[in-house]
Amino acid sequence: MGDFDYVPTKLIDTEMLETASDDWYGDWEGDGIPEIAVGRLSVRTAEEAEAQVARIVGYRRGAGQAGSEWAKKVVLVADANDGFDFEAASEQLAERVPETMVVRRIYREQLGDGNARARCWGV
Numbered sequence: 538m539g540d541f542d543y544v545p546t547k548l549i550d551t552e553m554l555e556t557a558s559d560d561w562y563g564d565w566e567g568d569g570i571p572e573i574a575v576g577r578l579s580v581r582t583a584e585e586a587e588a589q590v591a592r593i594v595g596y597r598r599g600a601g602q603a604g605s606e607w608a609k610k611v612v613l614v615a616d617a618n619d620g621f622d623f624e625a626a627s628e629q630l631a632e633r634v635p636e637t638m639v640v641r642r643i644y645r646e647q648l649g650d651g652n653a654r655a656r657c658w659g660v
Contacts, residue, residue, distance in 0.1 A: 544577070554621060609637065615644045 546557040563571030580586045611634050615623035624644050631640050 610639045610641060612641045612643065615642075615646070617646045 546559065547561045548555050549558045559575040559577060560571040563573040563575045565572050578586060578589045580589055611631075613627040613631060615627045618624060624646065627642065627644070631642075634640050
C-alpha cells in the first residue's frame, strides 16, 4: 500500500515473529520496561486523524456512563495469514470474550486490503 512509515519503528524479535514496538519511545531508563504508554494512530491524512481523535474523545466521554455501548464491543483485527495463522489466534481470543459483549471481526485475508481498511475506519 505504499511507503507511509513517517515515524521510525523499532523492530523486535518475539518468540513467534519480528514485530514493531513503540515501547522503546517510552523506555526512558533503557531497562526494557516503558515508563509511559505510547501508541499510534494509523492515519495518512488530516481528515483520518481528525476522525480518529473524535472517536477517541467520544469514547472517553462515554467511559463514565454506565452501560456505554462502546464498552460492550470487541474488535478483532487479523493480518493475512503469512507464516502465522492470525485468524486462529484471534478466534482463540474470541472464545474468551464474555457472551454479553459483541465481537466484530476484521480479517484481511477474508476481506482483502481495501475492504479491511475501510471496515477498520467504519466506512
